[in-house]
Amino acid sequence: MMRKLFISFIGLLLATNVMAQDLKGIVEVNADRIQNVDPKVFDGLKKALNEFINNRKWTADNIKPAERIECNFLLTITKKAADDNIFEANLNIQSSRPVFGSGYNSPMVNYIDRDVTFRFDQGQTLQFDDARVSGNDALSSNLTAIFAYYAYLIVGFDYESFSLKGGDDYFKKAQNVVSNAPEDTKAIKGWKAAENNRNRYWLIDQILNPRFAAFRPLYYSYHRKGLDMMSTKPEEARKVILDGIPTLTQINNDNPTSIFFQFYFNAKSIEYQNILMQTPVADRKDYVEQLCKMDVPNTSKYRSIR
Template sequence: MIKKALLAGCILWAVVAQGQELDCTVAVNATQIQTNDRTIFPDMKKAIEQFMNTRKWTNDTYKNYERIACNILITITKMNSPTSFAASVQVQSARPVYNSNYSSLVFNFADRDWEFEYVESQPLEYNDNTFTNNLTSMLAVYAYLIIGIDYDTFSEMGGTPFFQQARQAVNNAQQSNRPGWDAMGSNRNRYWIVENLNNPQMNDLRKAVYAYHRLALDIFDKDPDKSREIILKGLKDIKKVRDVNPTAVLLTSFFDAKGKELVNIFSSGNLPVRREAYDVIQTLDPSSTRADYAKIIQN
């Protein structure tokens, strides 16, 4: 059985107007910053939460229980002025599994290239068609990615229009000349995660994400062996993606989210299936620090 796991840090946020898509919890860690006036940090947290949770990101109507659980941990690494900041950020989102109390982590991404301005008590503004400022552009990208990935888990390739919105936000923000918005430098920045999700070469991975969640996890309680076989097939399809682009950041992000869960899924059941899954996972994600994959073939 899959062990119950809740998305760390995500708690219920105050009820907002019905229809909003995100239930986002924000944490701002400014322990590295030396300043006498620290009121800006709780104000920043509140403003970002309000921006993510009260803005309407799609044309769909969500009931409160349908909103997407996510969190954003912002670690301020530098304060260049009272209104200018640099930060590293972890973004996570989770998706409930049908007929269970289990929430599956579906997106787990570290963005170390945040540079932005924030003025205390000043409203955050964003326009899909033009660049307004770096902070709201970065937040918009992750809002669209979180929503798109959630849609991909419920319908095959369902997140496409939201990934296209994220790409538009990236394109608009390139005029800022800030890090993370183009192909230069690290291949693990926000430019590349958006590029991967819009790249047809990644379609096998996106389709595998749908099968993993909708066709496997959602029936796991009824037929765990069938679910494992579906997930194994999806892993083989993901290997096709790796064969084409072994350094794709989307592969890394997938296993950042799914490594521990895969151990739980394949730590019981049919041994030949587990051994085959172990071999494929070791090829796709040879890291020994992400998850204890050896548990898959024990017993």
């Protein structure tokens, strides 16, 4: 596995035969807006979610402790049903991976999902089965389905950054979660194509869609031939990253208003800004203009260095 070879090469593997799980995650639950609920419910939810993320095997590989993928989840509960432990929430997902020859961790995922609805009762055990995503209770299953979906995306993008199309198996697992997601038309949102064009369905569809195929070799090169080479061949590494911007522009022109591009730039906009700051001023303008057109929410970052 390319990721394992990389970590071994930079000397981060621990001398141990103890097997670890795949994600090194921290899950926080913010329920400050919710009144008249025993705080032990949210303490139990936090504990259950941390165990769900960290104690489960998300990959088929034997991951060593130092290879675990760092990630964070912040579940902010915004509303509770009047007569049941049914909650609405936002979920902030972040992950990163180490960059060769540096102490820097590159952001891989930085995204907020605002369509999280679930049931959780004190003492409840969280369960998930890839073969039976929906479970017996749609609202209880929806919580684990959402966390599993993003766990597979985190793994997929991490593997994708170390080997070309290395994330395929995990992106397909995320797509399987979508295909078999819990159904409750009144409460559960985010899984169906017809709801809107910027939800979980469309995100994984665009990741795997042939219309976006040119992105995946670019993503691999960005990390392995760009960021990972920055400490030894900085000029060549920057050129690899900057040379990818016209390809991104073409994909974006062919797929305007896609959720995937905003998902990507949510994680990478600061890196593009920093790389352009190291580029001669005379060479920045065209790249800045292209980034501004693709990534409107972060326009001010790019224009500040033009």
